Amino acid sequence: MRLTRRDALTVLAGLGIGGGGAVAVDRFDPPTAERQPTGVGDDGDFSTDVLPTMVAAAAVVYPSEATGVSEFVETYVLGRTTEEDRTEAMRAAVTELDSVARDWYDVPFSDLSTEERDSLLRELGVDTADPVPDGTISERIRFHVVNELLYAFYASPTGGRLVGIENPIGHPGGVESYQRETMETPATEEGREDE
Amino acid sequence: MSDAAETDRTPVEDADLCIVGAGPAGGIVAHRLAATGARVVVLEAGPRFDGDRRDQLDRHVRPGLGDPWEMGGPRDEFTSSGGSFYPLNASRVKGVGGSTLHWQGMVMRLHERDFELASRHGVGVDWPISYDDLKPHYAAAERELGVAGAVDNPYAPPRDEPYPLPAFPPSHSDSIFAEACERLGIDMHSVPNARNSEPYDGRSSCVGYGTCKPVCPSGAKYTAESHVEKAESAGAHVIDHARVRRLEHDESGERVVAARYTTPDGETHRQEADQFVLACGGVENVRLLLLSASAAYPDGLANSSGVVGRYFMDHLFAGMGGRLDRPTRQNHVGFNTSETHQFYDDTDPVNGLKLEFLNYAGPSPVVDALHADTWGDELRTQLADAYGTHIAMGALVEQLPREDNYVTLDSETTDDLGDPVPEVHWAVDDETKAALTRANEIQASVLDELGVDIDWTVGPENTGPAFHHMGTTRMGDDPDSSVVDAECRTHDLQNLWIAGSSVFPTGGAMNPTLTIAALSVRIAESLQQRIE
Numbered sequence: 001m002r003l004t005r006r007d008a009l010t011v012l013a014g015l016g017i018g019g020g021g022a023v024a025v026d027r028f029d030p031p032t033a034e035r036q037p038t039g040v041g042d043d044g045d046f047s048t049d050v051l052p053t054m055v056a057a058a059a060v061v062y063p064s065e066a067t068g069v070s071e072f073v074e075t076y077v078l079g080r081t082t083e084e085d086r087t088e089a090m091r092a093a094v095t096e097l098d099s100v101a102r103d104w105y106d107v108p109f110s111d112l113s114t115e116e117r118d119s120l121l122r123e124l125g126v127d128t129a130d131p132v133p134d135g136t137i138s139e140r141i142r143f144h145v146v147n148e149l150l151y152a153f154y155a156s157p158t159g160g161r162l163v164g165i166e167n168p169i170g171h172p173g174g175v176e177s178y179q180r181e182t183m184e185t186p187a188t189e190e191g192r193e194d195e
Numbered sequence: 196m197s198d199a200a201e202t203d204r205t206p207v208e209d210a211d212l213c214i215v216g217a218g219p220a221g222g223i224v225a226h227r228l229a230a231t232g233a234r235v236v237v238l239e240a241g242p243r244f245d246g247d248r249r250d251q252l253d254r255h256v257r258p259g260l261g262d263p264w265e266m267g268g269p270r271d272e273f274t275s276s277g278g279s280f281y282p283l284n285a286s287r288v289k290g291v292g293g294s295t296l297h298w299q300g301m302v303m304r305l306h307e308r309d310f311e312l313a314s315r316h317g318v319g320v321d322w323p324i325s326y327d328d329l330k331p332h333y334a335a336a337e338r339e340l341g342v343a344g345a346v347d348n349p350y351a352p353p354r355d356e357p358y359p360l361p362a363f364p365p366s367h368s369d370s371i372f373a374e375a376c377e378r379l380g381i382d383m384h385s386v387p388n389a390r391n392s393e394p395y396d397g398r399s400s401c402v403g404y405g406t407c408k409p410v411c412p413s414g415a416k417y418t419a420e421s422h423v424e425k426a427e428s429a430g431a432h433v434i435d436h437a438r439v440r441r442l443e444h445d446e447s448g449e450r451v452v453a454a455r456y457t458t459p460d461g462e463t464h465r466q467e468a469d470q471f472v473l474a475c476g477g478v479e480n481v482r483l484l485l486l487s488a489s490a491a492y493p494d495g496l497a498n499s500s501g502v503v504g505r506y507f508m509d510h511l512f513a514g515m516g517g518r519l520d521r522p523t524r525q526n527h528v529g530f531n532t533s534e535t536h537q538f539y540d541d542t543d544p545v546n547g548l549k550l551e552f553l554n555y556a557g558p559s560p561v562v563d564a565l566h567a568d569t570w571g572d573e574l575r576t577q578l579a580d581a582y583g584t585h586i587a588m589g590a591l592v593e594q595l596p597r598e599d600n601y602v603t604l605d606s607e608t609t610d611d612l613g614d615p616v617p618e619v620h621w622a623v624d625d626e627t628k629a630a631l632t633r634a635n636e637i638q639a640s641v642l643d644e645l646g647v648d649i650d651w652t653v654g655p656e657n658t659g660p661a662f663h664h665m666g667t668t669r670m671g672d673d674p675d676s677s678v679v680d681a682e683c684r685t686h687d688l689q690n691l692w693i694a695g696s697s698v699f700p701t702g703g704a705m706n707p708t709l710t711i712a713a714l715s716v717r718i719a720e721s722l723q724q725r726i727e
Contacts, residue, residue: 014404016249016412061570067548116570116701128568131259143259147565151257153563163560167527170256170561172402172413173393178366178527183689 003068007156008075014155014171039107046091051077054096056110058149060117065163076152086144089133089134093144100124114135121146161185204458206466206497207236207432211254211726213454213468214238215439215483216475218667218709220694220715222422223339225471227719229429233726234468237426237608238437238456239271240475241289244420245449251410258565263409264288264296269611270438273478277600278622278646279660281509286662287476291435292420294476294662295708297409299530300389300416302342304333307352308540309547309703312595312615316545319701323672323681329713336712337387340417341395342386350536351384360392362532363401367524368586369533372552375644376535381637383533383552389708390530396421405559407529437464440614441487442471446687447569448491451691455493457612470690470722474715477507477516477664477697481602482617486670497668497685498685500675504603506596507619507667508702511627513548515642516556516587517649523586523680526559531589538637539704546594546630550637557585586647590634593704594627602667621660665702668693682721683714693716 012018048066051074058073081087101109101120121127125138130137131147153159160168166183167173169177176183198647214221214229218237227551228233244251252346266284273283285356288296307326312319334356338342344358365373368384390407391400401415406430427433437456440463445452451471458461473480481504487496490644495503533552540547560578567574594600605618642649653659671677674686679698685691694715696707 011207014250014412016247021609022302043515061574061576063572071270113481127570131257131565133259135259139259143257146570147257147259150567150574154257154564155256160560162575164522165526165560165722167403167405168561169526169529169559171406172404173527174403175363175528177403178524178532179364181367189549 001065001067001158001162002158003072003153003158005071005075008072008079009154011076011152011156011173012079023103035107039101042098045088047078049098050091050094053098053108054145055147056117057097057111057121057145058153059114060121061146061149062153065162066159073149073152077148086193089140090144092138093140096142097145100137109127166191197395201434204434204437204464206464207234210236210466210468211608212236212472212722213466214295214471214472214474215454215525215562216479217291217419217423217433217435217697218474218476218695219295219340219422220711221293221472221474221503222426222721223420223712224694224719225433225717226422226429227429227430227716228722228726229426231723232430233433233723236468237423237431237433238454239289239291239433239435240438240479241291241435243291243435244461248410248412252404252406252412253344253412255406256562256565257453264290264538267310272608272616273611274605274608274616274618275621276510276622277494281619281621283478283617284665286660287478291423291433292418293446296420297407297414298708301531301706302337302340302387302389303388303549303705304352304354304709305705306475306539306547306705309499309701309705312545312701313599316542316619318545320669320671322700323670329710329717331352332713332716333709335716336709338717339422339712340389341391341398342389342709343392344673345385346391349382350385350539358387360395362386363388363392363530364532366528366532366553367392367522367558369552371519371523371586371645372588373531373643379640379644381641382537383529383535386531386534386551387709388530391415396451397483399527403528405526405529405555407442425572438612439483440612442477442483442496442691443487444491444496444665445491448489448687449689451496452702470692471727472692472722473668474716475696476695477601477667478617478619480693480695480697481667482604485604486614492687497678497687499687499690503678504667505598505601506669506700507600507602507621508553508596508665508699509593509673510591510619510702510704510706511594511623511658511665512653512661513590513592513631513638513658514587514651514653515635515638515649516553516585517568517642517647518557518584518650519586519645519647520584522583523556525556525585527599530554538633544626544630546595546627548634549704550634551589551591553587553589556587557696558582560649586622586642586645587651588641590638591704591706592627592634592704594623595671596701597624623658624656628658631655631658647674661706663696663707665696665699665707668697669700671699671700683718684721692718692722694704
């Protein structure tokens with residue numbers, strides 16, 4: 001299954017960030033072209049320092065059949081930067097994760113093999129850590145890296161479909177899906193691998 | 196959220212009406228009176244949760260961020276005593292909108308029998324008003340809240356008009372239940388929801404976030420914020436972060452003259468008004484009356500009867516669920532679309548009960564993922580295995596009023612302002628447990644008929660409250676045994692009114708907010724006559 005930029009924008013729209021979702025929602029600001037998430041202003045470090053590590057982590061925490069991960073993660077993470085405090089906390093957690101990789105393996109986290117990244121995260125105890133935004137290093141990585149990525153994936157209709165639900169909690173997918181007997185596969189789904 | 200420190204929170208001069216609490220009861224009264232030109236001020240202990248609902252959605256779905264509505268902490272200290280723990284802060288919200296901020300939004304009328312339990316069945320107590328007295332106010336309340344429903348419930352009390360909005364269609368899992376219920380002779384019908392099935396009152400229709408309880412990001416679910424907003428548009432003054440700590444009465448003890456409240460800057464103010472309405476819930480209403488004890492009212496304001504705080508009731512939950520051998524399509528939405536009230540008026544046991552066919556049985560994959568201790572393919576397999584075939588029923592069961600279930604002050608424990616905290620002394624009695632057992636029996640019959648592999652049951656031994664605080668300032672004709680009269684005005688003080696479920700003499704088994712709203716409409720009519 002292929003993740004797309006549109007999938008990421010759909011998750012962001014569900015969070016009231018930017019546009020691109022299929023559903024307009026009154027309480028959240030309506031999607032407009034001006035409010036598309038476009039990045040973090042002039043801070044180029046975020047793109048070079050944070051995004052590669054987040055994409056590398058996604059390759060571990062996402063199922064192996066997921067493709068299009070880079071574009072999906074980059075779009076989602078950049079969209080998330082509308083919240084300054086959250087962005088800085090994510091940057092700090094990612095920086096620490098990368099520092100651990102450099103300490104233990106002498107290379108950036110993103111240069112490790114998928115198996116090495118998985119092992120590093122588990123050795124840090126991130127798999128069993130409580131997600132705490134200002135907790136220990138393991139707790140912060142769990143919150144700002146692993147859970148951020150898992151939320152983006154499984155709150156998206158595409159990620160949800162992989163486990164049986166096209167309208168997951170947090171996604172404003174309308175009031176038709178709960179009435180259906182079977183999971184709807186969008187017309188565009190067929191041939192997605194070829195997009 | 197509003198800036199707690201810089202907002203002007205000084206009293207309003209020449210107020211006709213002071214309302215304590217900005218939930219549905221306070222909001223409806225405030226709007227109706229402000230619309231007539233009355234000078235209205237609302238004092239709300241909690242904040243305004245301004246802006247969108249991104250933060251609350253995040254807090255709800257993402258573990259590690261705390262309570263979406265910021266309940267808990269020194270402001271909200273409480274004591275639970277009696278035979279059953281009462282999780283008070285999980286059951287309420289302080290803020291503009293009150294507990295409708297986190298409610299699910301089920302809105303049924305009480306049945307006729309609920310107003311006449313003592314006369315009909317020799318238990319509980321009669322209300323001083325009948326269903327017919329409240330019927331027009333129920334209709335008004337349904338319009339106020341924007342109720343989506345269908346007139347398809349053969350067990351509902353009589354009504355004279357359709358619902359304001361069409362009902363939400365049944366779910367796929369409702370159709371699964373329908374097979375079994377038809378064979379068992381159980382009638383299913385729609386659920387009245389305070390949730391827009393189409394745009395209404397300036398709010399969006401439901402877009403299926405699936406997070407109704409505790410937050411509706413689209414605004415489709417009614418919250419009392421809409422009435423507070425209308426009240427302010429009509430000229431009402433709403434002061435948030437205004438913690439009312441005492442009510443003061445005149446020398447004669449016949450009228451309340453002021454509400455004393457403390458604001459975040461530490462200042463204590465004194466709001467005067469001609470009329471006062473308490474609308475801060477079945478626990479804080481009691482607390483404020485007891486904190487306001489005086490020489491004239493040594494046992495608490497408006498408590499000549501001695502029953503302020505007594506007869507605390509809640510609805511009890513019964514549930515059962517398991518898995519089927521086919522998809523059940525759960526957790527797409529966070530509300531229910533079918534129930535049965537067929538057993539509500541039964542007399543053995545006499546406690547009312549209603550049964551719910553859940554649309555949110557079993558796990559949500561995204562929520563499970565965020566709590567999992569693995570990731571990658573292993574997590575994907577776990578989630579796919581866990582989701583998809585769960586099915587479950589719920590029920591609410593009536594608890595009859597008992598003097599030994601009560602709310603009082605815990606004089607040994609104080610909040611951050613130094614005031615004694617509320618103590619909820621509560622237990623589940625044997626009669627209620629018998630009704631829970633009956634609910635479980637019906638649930639088991641339906642699930643067995645479907646061939647469900649039942650893997651969980653909530654019944655008499657592990658039940659919990661539905662978070663409906665009722666009965667603590669009961670309504671009645673006799674000043675020796677009740678706190679407010681049939682108009683919801685206190686027997687003791689001629690300008691003090693109480694709005695909310697604390698005035699319910701009995702609670703039935705229906706979610707209380709529609710009745711709260713209906714009584715609030717009625718109170719507003721009475722107040723209008725006095726303020727004109």
